[in-house]
Amino acid sequence: xxxxxxxxxxxxxxxxxxxxxxxxxxxxxxxxxxxxxxxxxxxxxxxxxxxxxxxxxxxxxxxxxxxxxxxxxxxxxxxxxxxxxxxxxxxxxxxxxxxxxxxxxxxxxxxxxxxxxxxxxxxxxxxxxxxxxxxxxxxxxxxxxxxxxxxxxxxxxxxxxxxxxxxxxxxxxxxxxxxxxxxxxxxxxxxxxxxxxxxxxxxxxxxxxxxxxxxxxxxxxxxxxxxxxxxxxxxxxxxxxxxxxxxxxxxxxxxxxxxxxxxxxxxxxxxxxxxxxxxxxxxxxxxxxxxxxxxxxxxxxxxxxxxxxxxxx
Amino acid sequence: xxxxxxxxxxxxxxxxxxxxxxxxxxxxxxxxxxxxxxxxxxxxxxxxxxxxxxxxxxxxxxxxxxxxxxxxxxxxxxxxxxxxxxxxxxxxxxxxxxxxxxxxxxxxxxxxxxxxxxxxxxxxxxxxxxxxxxxxxxxxxxxxxxxxxxxxxxxxxxxxxxxxxxxxxxxxxxxxxxxxxxxxxxxxxxxxxxxxxxxxxxxxxxxxxxxxxxxxxxxxxxxxxxxxxxxxxxxxxxxxxxxxxxxxxxxxxxxxxxxxxxxxxxxxxxxxxxxxxxxxxxxxxxxxxxxxxxxxxxxxxxxxxxxxxxxxx
Numbered sequence: 001x002x003x004x005x006x007x008x009x010x011x012x013x014x015x016x017x018x019x020x021x022x023x024x025x026x027x028x029x030x031x032x033x034x035x036x037x038x039x040x041x042x043x044x045x046x047x048x049x050x051x052x053x054x055x056x057x058x059x060x061x062x063x064x065x066x067x068x069x070x071x072x073x074x075x076x077x078x079x080x081x082x083x084x085x086x087x088x089x090x091x092x093x094x095x096x097x098x099x100x101x102x103x104x105x106x107x108x109x110x111x112x113x114x115x116x117x118x119x120x121x122x123x124x125x126x127x128x129x130x131x132x133x134x135x136x137x138x139x140x141x142x143x144x145x146x147x148x149x150x151x152x153x154x155x156x157x158x159x160x161x162x163x164x165x166x167x168x169x170x171x172x173x174x175x176x177x178x179x180x181x182x183x184x185x186x187x188x189x190x191x192x193x194x195x196x197x198x199x200x201x202x203x204x205x206x207x208x209x210x211x212x213x214x215x216x217x218x219x220x221x222x223x224x225x226x227x228x229x230x231x232x233x234x235x236x237x238x239x240x241x242x243x244x245x246x247x248x249x250x251x252x253x254x255x256x257x258x259x260x261x262x263x264x265x266x267x268x269x270x271x272x273x274x275x276x277x278x279x280x281x282x283x284x285x286x287x288x289x290x291x292x293x294x295x296x297x298x299x300x301x302x303x304x305x306x307x308x309x310x311x312x313x
Numbered sequence: 314x315x316x317x318x319x320x321x322x323x324x325x326x327x328x329x330x331x332x333x334x335x336x337x338x339x340x341x342x343x344x345x346x347x348x349x350x351x352x353x354x355x356x357x358x359x360x361x362x363x364x365x366x367x368x369x370x371x372x373x374x375x376x377x378x379x380x381x382x383x384x385x386x387x388x389x390x391x392x393x394x395x396x397x398x399x400x401x402x403x404x405x406x407x408x409x410x411x412x413x414x415x416x417x418x419x420x421x422x423x424x425x426x427x428x429x430x431x432x433x434x435x436x437x438x439x440x441x442x443x444x445x446x447x448x449x450x451x452x453x454x455x456x457x458x459x460x461x462x463x464x465x466x467x468x469x470x471x472x473x474x475x476x477x478x479x480x481x482x483x484x485x486x487x488x489x490x491x492x493x494x495x496x497x498x499x500x501x502x503x504x505x506x507x508x509x510x511x512x513x514x515x516x517x518x519x520x521x522x523x524x525x526x527x528x529x530x531x532x533x534x535x536x537x538x539x540x541x542x543x544x545x546x547x548x549x550x551x552x553x554x555x556x557x558x559x560x561x562x563x564x565x566x567x568x569x570x571x572x573x574x575x576x577x578x579x580x581x582x583x584x585x586x587x588x589x590x591x592x593x594x595x596x597x598x599x600x601x602x603x604x605x606x607x608x609x610x611x612x613x614x615x616x617x618x619x620x621x622x623x624x625x626x
Contacts, residue, residue: 254467
């Protein structure tokens with residue numbers, strides 16, 4: 001192999017996946033290790049080095065142009081992971097430096113959603129776009145806002161917290177300690193909260209009733225696909241809150257497109273059609289019928305590696 | 314005079330003010346004409362040319378590096394004023410081209426709030442800042458969002474409509490046809506609506522009661538300065554809605570500062586102290602105690618000319 005390749009590392013709560021990616025978004029070599037069970041972060045970095053070194057050598061280290069890592073609470077400016085609740089290391093971890101030193105390759109760090117946004121610009125549906133919003137609908141809600149062809153990091157690197165915009169004033173309790181954050185409604189866990197709450201409050205028939213207590217966003221989606229009115233209503237309710245919040249975001253950055261990514265967004269039209277409807281209904285006139293609602297073309301498994309690698313180009 | 318100068322033109326609903334500005338934000342020559350009463354826009358441009366030509370000649374045309382015009386609904390990308398409800402010309406007006414042709418100077422167009430944001434970056438309290446929000450609290454609420462040292466225009470030039478973010482779901486009717494827009498509460502007209510509504514609903518004593526029907530934001534401010542509890546409560550109520558909305562904006566662009574400008578912001582601490590309090594209370598933890606709340610250092614009369622001129626540097 002002699003083509004230039006970028007290393008992408010996706011650091012998740014349980015697994016760290018990595019891959020070497022070419023300019024055409026093809027992952028030519030890849031692997032993974034568990035994120036947990038290594039003790040201190042230095043041991044984790046050593047284990048990751050041992051797993052990555054062989055594919056670097058196989059590809060030829062001279063072909064590697066650099067790399068990127070995506071992690072929850074990763075800060076692009078400082079290269080640090082800061083107080084990530086779902087990672088095994090606490091406090092402030094200078095991960096970009098640790099990885100760069102261990103691998104002998106310049107590694108840039110970012111949070112998952114920002115990495116995904118750069119990935120879409122580099123390889124994906126946002127190629128050529130200068131103004132768009134990437135929204136990840138997973139366990140939480142993340143986002144990367146791109147304006148003038150650049151990611152908005154803010155003065156401290158913490159910009160893009162769409163999941164913690166207050167969607168419902170005095171609404172549901174959020175893990176952040178506040179109430180009504182978008183991610184308490186429009187995430188995989190948010191729709192489950194809606195389902196469980198409605199099952200308590202209501203008595204109408206639904207396929208979900210027998211799953212009470214072990215409902216997932218997937219089972220809600222499956223029920224909705226079968227035409228279950230209760231499940232469809234959950235998606236409609238979620239879409240209304242999400243669409244209304246996005247209408248406000250459009251008023252600020254006027255994006256060409258909003259690109260959805262992550263587990264819950266795989267519900268596709270069942271979620272995104274009503275999102276578009278409610279967003280258009282709620283939006284200021286000058287923005288109507290101008291904002292495309294798109295889904296990422298990457299599979300969930302690959303997208304994080306692609307996103308992380310894209311920072312290197 | 315041999316120093317370089319920039320022409321700034323501030324197009325308001327009743328008056329068009331202009332001035333030549335040096336690099337130190339000093340307006341060295343200025344003048345104005347009425348905006349209305351000229352008939353077609355071409356006649357207005359001719360009248361403006363006649364008024365501006367003498368100061369260009371006085372300054373020496375070779376010293377003029379260029380110019381900018383700020384106008385409601387001015388679009389930076391197209392150079393057009395688009396459907397401005399408060400200007401005498403309807404539809405789409407290619408004002409940047411008309412002015413550039415008439416004056417023989419390249420004139421850039423922008424909306425007032427964006428021009429003000431560039432003005433603050435060029436001459437004002439935002440000098441050296443790369444991430445901030447400029448908020449104008451006048452008849453309406455306008456805004457210019459700056460990220461990575463650049464104004465966010467969006468894909469169509471219409472970004473930055475903070476005044477039309479829904480601050481209160483199903484709230485007050487807005488001129489835009491929707492309900493609950495921030496500017497129906499947090500503008501000079503918004504606080505008057507609050508006052509008039511409360512006077513209808515409540516019977517507590519206030520200096521404002523005898524002004525019922527002819528209250529202005531200034532009279533509310535004067536009453537508040539005298540310690541009128543009713544008037545102070547209006548500012549507190551307004552600040553809460555504004556502060557909560559700004560907390561959401563901070564989550565998106567993580568600015569170093571929010572800079573206030575325009576008539577209502579001259580209430581100063583009476584408004585901005587509670588704005589800061591409510592914003593901090595509502596904000597996600599990672600943003601707390603990091604965002605400065607500032608007032609523009611320019612007088613209202615000069616700021617628009619300075620802002621418009623700043624596009625030329």
